[in-house]
Amino acid sequence: MSDTLVESSAESAFLDLHKKLLEQGRPALVELQEAALNRFELLGFPHSKHEMYTFVNIKGLVATSFSLPDGGVNVSEDFVAGHIYPDCERQCLVFVDGVFNRGLSRFEGVSANLVSLSEADQELKDYLSKTAENENDVFAALSTAFCSEGLVFKVDDNTQISGTVQVLFVSTGRSVGPAMHAPRLVWQLGKLAEVKVIEKFVGTEGGYFINSVQDWLLAEGAGVSFTQVQVDSFDSWHFSKTRVHLNRNARFYSSNASSGTQLARHHYEVWLKEEGSELRLNGVSVLDGKEQVHNFIRIHHEAPQCISHQHFKNVVNGHARSSFDGTVIVNEGAQLTNSDQLINNLMLSNDCHANNKPNLMIFADDVKCTHGVTIGQIDEDQWFYLQTRGLSAKSSKELLTRSFAQSIIQTIEFPEVVEELNGTLLKKLEATNV
Amino acid sequence: MLEIKDLHASVEGNEILKGISLSIKKGEIHAVMGPNGSGKSTLAKILSGHPSYEPTGGEILLEGKNLFDMDAEERSLSGIFMGFQYPVEVPGVNNAEFLRMAFNARRVCAGEEEMDPLDFDELLSEKMKMLKMENKYKERSLNDGFSGGEKKKNEILQMAILEPKLAILDETDSGLDIDALRIVAEGVNSLRNENNALILITHYQRLLDYIKPDFVHVMHNGLIVKSGDKALAHELEAQGYDWVTAEN
Ligand SMILES: Nc1ncnc2c1ncn2[C@@H]1O[C@H](COP(=O)(O)OP(=O)(O)OP(=O)(O)O)[C@@H](O)[C@H]1O
Numbered sequence: 310m311s312d313t314l315v316e317s318s319a320e321s322a323f324l325d326l327h328k329k330l331l332e333q334g335r336p337a338l339v340e341l342q343e344a345a346l347n348r349f350e351l352l353g354f355p356h357s358k359h360e361m362y363t364f365v366n367i368k369g370l371v372a373t374s375f376s377l378p379d380g381g382v383n384v385s386e387d388f389v390a391g392h393i394y395p396d397c398e399r400q401c402l403v404f405v406d407g408v409f410n411r412g413l414s415r416f417e418g419v420s421a422n423l424v425s426l427s428e429a430d431q432e433l434k435d436y437l438s439k440t441a442e443n444e445n446d447v448f449a450a451l452s453t454a455f456c457s458e459g460l461v462f463k464v465d466d467n468t469q470i471s472g473t474v475q476v477l478f479v480s481t482g483r484s485v486g487p488a489m490h491a492p493r494l495v496w497q498l499g500k501l502a503e504v505k506v507i508e509k510f511v512g513t514e515g516g517y518f519i520n521s522v523q524d525w526l527l528a529e530g531a532g533v534s535f536t537q538v539q540v541d542s543f544d545s546w547h548f549s550k551t552r553v554h555l556n557r558n559a560r561f562y563s564s565n566a567s568s569g570t571q572l573a574r575h576h577y578e579v580w581l582k583e584e585g586s587e588l589r590l591n592g593v594s595v596l597d598g599k600e601q602v603h604n605f606i607r608i609h610h611e612a613p614q615c616i617s618h619q620h621f622k623n624v625v626n627g628h629a630r631s632s633f634d635g636t637v638i639v640n641e642g643a644q645l646t647n648s649d650q651l652i653n654n655l656m657l658s659n660d661c662h663a664n665n666k667p668n669l670m671i672f673a674d675d676v677k678c679t680h681g682v683t684i685g686q687i688d689e690d691q692w693f694y695l696q697t698r699g700l701s702a703k704s705s706k707e708l709l710t711r712s713f714a715q716s717i718i719q720t721i722e723f724p725e726v727v728e729e730l731n732g733t734l735l736k737k738l739e740a741t742n743v
Numbered sequence: 744m745l746e747i748k749d750l751h752a753s754v755e756g757n758e759i760l761k762g763i764s765l766s767i768k769k770g771e772i773h774a775v776m777g778p779n780g781s782g783k784s785t786l787a788k789i790l791s792g793h794p795s796y797e798p799t800g801g802e803i804l805l806e807g808k809n810l811f812d813m814d815a816e817e818r819s820l821s822g823i824f825m826g827f828q829y830p831v832e833v834p835g836v837n838n839a840e841f842l843r844m845a846f847n848a849r850r851v852c853a854g855e856e857e858m859d860p861l862d863f864d865e866l867l868s869e870k871m872k873m874l875k876m877e878n879k880y881k882e883r884s885l886n887d888g889f890s891g892g893e894k895k896k897n898e899i900l901q902m903a904i905l906e907p908k909l910a911i912l913d914e915t916d917s918g919l920d921i922d923a924l925r926i927v928a929e930g931v932n933s934l935r936n937e938n939n940a941l942i943l944i945t946h947y948q949r950l951l952d953y954i955k956p957d958f959v960h961v962m963h964n965g966l967i968v969k970s971g972d973k974a975l976a977h978e979l980e981a982q983g984y985d986w987v988t989a990e991n
């Protein structure tokens with residue numbers, strides 16, 4: 310608590326809100342909630358110089374008085390259908406205001422893979438309570454304290470889920486007091502299991518706080534392709550924590566495309582626990598107006614011969630803000646680690662901001678690690694070159710900006726997502742540039 | 744077609760061009776030679792509208808229109824093309840797509856319809872064949888990782904697609920081996936007609952064996968110090984620049 314400078318009233322507002330939650334009946338995950346709530350009280354909201362929130366101003370968020378989601382909101386099937394990718398119609402899990410909605414979901418093919426978190430086996434429950442007790446991020450603790458029920462997606466040993474699984478998080482805005490939505494997902498992959506997942510975050514209107522937590526537990530040789538598309542309403546808050554545990558030879562390939570909100574923050578924490586595991590973490594954001602996206606990343610290399618690769622690109626315009634705070638920790642014994650981290654920012658206005666804190670902590674002696682940051686404007690020589698071929702100043706700039714963002718977008722393996730991002734994320738540039 | 748009258752120009756406050764006059768008519772080829780640093784590329788950049796190069800005196804008229812009233816895009820659309828001495832690498836911008844955009848920008852400017860992508864691809868293939876460029880250069884990023892010679896060929900490919908009225912080729916021959924030089928020169932020659940004109944900036948007589956100039960100008964210290972016909976290029980080749988520059 311000593312770390313806390315924000316008036317403790319902010320915390321007590323959430324504690325009061327939690328009491329209201331309990332008045333509605335005993336939650337399915339009451340013990341987990343309590344552990345998380347204790348952790349939340351202990352951590353408290355971060356003061357402005359807290360090392361995990363150096364670049365993120367949460368004052369407005371914690372000063373907001375939130376209500377509980379009412380659960381009775383109507384989201385139409387048409388709205389949902391408009392956000393399901395073509396190949397995912399048969400396996401799509403829909404969360405509305407943080408709660409899994411069976412009616413809107415389609416999961417014939419994968420119903421055997423789904424378990425409610427409250428019915429998870431003891432081993433998983435032990436993992437979750439230990440994680441809640443040791444949570445280091447106060448917003449993740451808050452999310453767990455409020456998660457009503459969670460979902461476990463389990464893939465057995467030697468099983469490959471065919472096609473792509475989509476998860477759609479729909480948030481609805483509210484006329485009376487914004488609500489916090491706390492979806493909770495655990496992905497559990499057995500030996501040599503594989504799954505491809507696209508997650509999309511959308512809002513029907515603004516004024517909500519989506520605060521999600523996910524755990525990915527990959528057994529030996531398991532493989533995941535994970536794409537996230539964040540297109541929430543601008544006047545929402547979007548926080549996410551993604552925890553990844555990789556055992557021997559497991560692979561986790563992740564791409565995140567964010568269009569930002571008034572405050573969006575993605576926290577990734579990854580453990581490469583056994584030899585031969587591999588992480589690829591890519592991100593692209595295109596921000597304008599007062600949009601923000603902040604990435605906070607901790608990668609723990611705990612075993613030899615593991616690979617981690619990160620590449621983030623931000624296009625920042627208007628008064629937008631982006632930040633990247635990433636540390637790769639190579640523990641003693643993690644020999645022959647191969648790790649790189651690259652952040653490129655393209656600044657299109659004088660009033661935008663990009664803060665970067667890449668960091669390496671190396672406790673092994675035989676490793677290959679690199680990191681780098683670039684912050685730049687449009688390259689004048691390139692810009693001029695295109696104009697001498699008859700392209701206007703405006704369209705030359707758009708072309709250069711697109712090509713900057715596209716090198717990440719093109720790493721996404723789902724053509725329908727790439728196409729959508731070309732249409733939406735990059736469209737934003739056309740409207741506002743020059 | 745082009746009238747340059749007493750042109751003065753500066754870059755970063757230093758006067759580089761100190762009073763250049765040159766008149767170019769349709770169908771003509773002018774070679775511009777001269778020692779390193781004499782201002783040849785500066786002249787080319789002033790013609791193409793580079794924002795860092797500032798005209799400080801004189802005027803340039805393109806078909807009677809004041810060139811200084813036009814930005815780089817308008818100059819290009821009016822038919823000026825500069826082949827860069829050092830073509831710029833643009834990673835992430837697809838070569839073929841870029842060429843199509845540039846081609847269509849010109850069509851739209853002329854009040855014509857954009858060309859169908861498949862038709863354009865055919866046109867592009869044909870021009871690439873003429874320059875003996877492999878198809879893979881369509882899919883590569885614009886000049887990204889190209890060798891010096893490949894970049895120069897790619898400049899001529901752009902010229903072939905855009906069919907400019909006035910092309911200024913700044914040392915297009917440097918970095919080309921003799922076979923590539925021949926191919927490029929044949930390409931340039933095939934684009935010539937009585938309505939367009941060419942300025943060739945070069946250090947080597949060799950290029951002028953393939954593309955025969957009507958006039959040869961020698962630049963020194965921001966001025967044209969001698970003009971003549973193609974015999975002048977041979978004299979320069981044999982004797983170097985000293986005898987010309989010493990006179991001034
Ligand atoms: N961007 C610039 N900034 C500063 N000085 C410049 C710049 N561009 C050209 N100059 C100077 O202007 C003078 C003429 O340069 P320019 O490139 O026009 O010569 P050139 O005749 O093309 O030479 P070369 O044969 O080596 O290509 C040189 O002294 C050069 O240093």
Ligand SMILES: [Mg+2]
Nearest residue numbers: 783784785828
């Ligand atoms: Mg030069």
